Amino acid sequence: MSYPFENMPVSAPLLLKGDPSIEHYSQDTMMQATPDAVLRARDVQEIKEVLQYCNAEKIPVTFCGSQTSMTGASVAGEGLLVSTEKLEKIHDIGTLYGCHYATAEPGIIISDLKKKAAEEGFFYPPSPTSQDNARLGATVSTNATGKDSLKYGTTRKYIREIKVLLADGSEKIFSRTPEEPIPDALNRAGYFTSSNNPLDWFIGGEGTLGFIYEVTVDLIPKPLHFFSGLAPFPDFFSAIDFVVSCVTEGKMSPRALELIDNEALSYMKTHPSFPQGLKEAHTLIYFKQEYKDEADFERVLSLWLPKLAEETLIATADKQQEEMRLWRHHIPSSLNEHWRKFWNRGGGKIGSDWWVPIKKLKEMMQYVQKTGKELGLPYMTYAHVGMGHPHVNYLCKNGEEKCRAEAVLLQCCRKAVTFGGGVCGEHGLGKLHRNLLPIQCTKNEIGRMQAIKKEFDPNWILGRGNMLEFI
Template sequence: MIIKNNQDEIQNYLSDASNYTGNCEAVYIPSDENEIINIIKECNKTGKRVTISGNGTGLTGGRVPEGGIVLSLEGMNKILEVNKEKKYVTIQPGVILKDLQDYLEEQKLFYPPDPTERNCHVGANVATNSSGARTFKYGPTRDYVLGLKIVLPDGEKLTLQRGEYLADGYNANLKTESGKIISFQLPQIFMPETKNAAGYYCKKDMDLIDLFIGSEGTLGIFSEIKLKIIELPEKILSCVIFFDEEINALNFIEEARDLSKKKITNDLSLISARGLEFFDYYTLQFLLDDYSNIPAEAKAAVWFEQELDDNEDEIISQWMDLISKHSGLEENSWIAADKKEQEQFKDFRHAIAWKVNEYVTRRKLKKVGTDVAVPDNVFKDFYYEAKKIVEDRGLEYVVYGHFGNSHMHLNMLPENEEEYNISKNIYMKICERAVELKGTISAEHGIGKLKRDYFLKMYSEDVIKQMAKLKLIFDPNKILNVGNIFYENYFD
C-alpha cells in the first residue's frame, strides 16, 4: 500500500482531462483486493468519503475528489489470465487499455472496445461503459464484460458472472460472498435506444451485472474484471476521405451506415463498416498545423474502417463506388497501406480531442463539448440545428465524432469566462433538444460531476431520486464517489 498525503504529491489526482478540479486529504494506492477492503471498511466506519480514481483521462470530473480520500487503482494493473480457447481475459482494474490491446494483439486476439483515449484504465472504462469508433460495429464496453469482482462500500465482496443474477421484472436480489442477501427494486425508467451512458442501467428482467457497468463508481469498487475477446481481424481497410461539400460527407456516412446495418435492401452489398467518424471544416482547420496534407478544398472528412475477408477486392471496389457517388475527393484522400498508417489515422482522429483539451486548459476554462446522441432518422437535422444555435451566438466551435452512431461531439471554444457561460447555456439547449428527440445527453462519457445539471433535462427529479435511493441500498453511509451522477440533495 502506498499512501500520499503531501499536497505536492497529490495534485495530479485532483483534476481530469476536462480541467475540473477538486481537493482531498490523501491518496491511497492499494496493491490488492484485501487492501481495498481494509481501506473501505475503515472509511465506512468513520464516514470518510472515498473517490475512486482512474488515470485522469475522463471528461466529466468523475474521478475528481471533493474532500475525503482518493483510492487510486493504478497499482492493480496485472493481466491475470488469457484463455484463448474460451476467448476471455481476466484483469485488474488499473490495466491501461493500450497495454491490454497490445498484449492481446501479440497473441492474435482482439478486445474491440476502443475509447478515443487509450491511456485510460480499463476499470474506468467499465465504470463509465466507455465506447469509441469501433462501437459502431461492436457495441460499448458493456457488451464485453463477462464477470466482475466488486468490493461494496461496507467491505462485503460481490462476485458476478453474466447470466447468474437476473432481475425478476424489476425485483432484484444479490448475494455477497459472506452470504448476505441484498434485495432491492429497480427504478422503472425510460432508456433511449441510442448509444447511452447516462445514469444507472435499469431494465425489466435485466442481468444485474449491468447495474454496476456504467455506475461511475457509486455502487462498488471493481477489484477484478473478466472480458470477452475475439480473434484478431487480419486485414483492415482504413481510409480518411475528404469532401469539398459537407452535405456530401453526411450523405456518405448515412448511406454507409445504412448499408452496414442493412437498412437498404441490397443483398449484393459487402459494405460493413466497423467505424464511421466525421470531421467538420473547423475541425480540419484546427488540425491543419499538425496535418499540412489536409486538402485545401476540404470542407469535411470521414474516417472509416472495415475488416476484410476473401472478398477484399470487391469490398474495396464497393467502397470506392460509394465514395465516387458522394463526390469524395478520391485523389486527395488517404488510404492506409499498412498497420503503421492505420495507426497514424487513429492518431489523426484522436488529435482533435487532445487539442481541444489543450485549448481550454490554456485558457483556464472547463471543456464544453457535447456528448449527445439521437436516433438515426433525426440526426442530420439535429446536427444542423445544434450548429446554428452556436453560430447565432458568434462562438467558435469544432464538430467531430461517431456519426455512424448519430453521436456528436460539438466542442465550443470560448475565449473567456463570459463566452464560457454562454457556451454552457447553449450546451443545455442542445441537451434539451436531444432529449426531446428521444436521445441522450451522454452517449459515452457518463455524467460525473460536470453534467449533473444536464442530467436533470433527461430525467425528472423523481427518477433521479429513485436512482439515489438505489445507491443507498449499497452505500447507506454515503461514502463512495458521492457527487457523481446526481447531487447529494437527492439522498434526502
C-alpha cells in the first residue's frame, strides 16, 4: 500500500524507501524490514503533528531507539519509522522532597544517563548489557533488565513519570505517587494488566500505546564500592547449583550473578584481552558484589572465596571491572553478528527470554538439555541466571533448522509457565514472538489487552504487529 507522505508536516526531509540511508533503519538484532519512510525527529511538536497526520491518514507508525531489540519490535515493514536518536537531552538531575530524580528525553543512551547521574553522586540501576546503545524511552517500552537487576529490579521500579503522545497526538502524563507500591516482577508477556495505572501498561508496552517523549526516573545514592568476579566451574550443573544456593541462602546478596556456559565461553574467549588463566574453564559465573569499606570487603570476600576455584578472577579497580563487563558484552555482540550471516538461508539465532523462579532453575535447565539433545543443534546458555532468566540460544544454519528450534523454544516456554515463570522476561514479544502471548495469558487477559490498545490507539497505527495480532 502506498501512503501519502508528501503532505506530512515535517521540518526536515523524510528518508524515503529507495534512499540508501534508509537501510540503516531496516533491521534490529533479529529481523529485517524496510519502512516506507523514516523521521529522525528533532522535537516533540514535530512528532505531535506527524501523529495527528498519520492517525487521520491511517499510516502505521513504529518508534525506535537504537534498534537493538531482539524481537523485530523496532523495525517496520510499512509506514513511518520515528527514530528518537536526536532526542538526547537530559533536562534535569536533582533532589525534590528528599527524592533523587532525572528527567530526560527518550533518546538518551542509558550509559550516558548513568554517567551523568554518577557525576552528581547518584546511581540509575537498570543496566542492560546493551546499555552503550539502548535508549531510555525504549528501555521503558521493553521494561529492560540487566546484570544488576538481581539486586535492583527491573526498569519499572525506577520510572516515576512519563509524558506521552497518544496515536492522535494528544498529550498525557502518567505517574506514580511515592506511596504507590511498585510491581517488581520480571515481565511475563503483554501489557502489565495486574496494575490499573496506565504507566504500568506503557512500561513494557513495546511502543504500541503511544510515544514516550519525556521520562522522569528515580535515582538512588551511588553505592560505595563493588567488586566483580569471574569464577570457573568444572561443569554446567555445578555452576547452576552454586547459583541456586547463593540466591536461596541469601548470605552474599550479589548485585549480579550471570552464567556463561561452555559454548558461550567460546565466544567470550575471542575477545582480544580475555585472560589466558580462564581459557581452560568449562563454565563461568560472572558476579558483582557491593561492599561498604575495607573491613566489609574482607568480610564479603571471605564468604565468596571458599566456594570458588583458585583461578577465580576478582576485579576491584574501575578499569578491570569495565574490561570484565566488555568481555561479557562480547558474547551477545559477537554471537549476533556471526549468526546474522545465516539470515539469507532462513537460519540465524533463536534466543529464549523465558524465566522461572530460582528454585525451579535446575529442573528447567535439565528440561532444556533434554529437549536440546533431541533437537540435535548447537545451543548455548548465558546471562541473568541469578533471576532464573538465562538466555538459551539455538544456532540454526537454515530455515528447516530454525523451524525445529522454534518448536523447542515453544515447548520450553510452556514448561517455564508451568513452573510459575514467564515467556519474555526482558525483550518483549515484538513481531517475532507474538505467538508466545497465548501460552502465558488467557483469552480474557488478551481481550483486556486488546481493549486497552483500542482505547489508546483506535486506528491501531502504533507499533503494528508488536505483541498483539493486528485486528
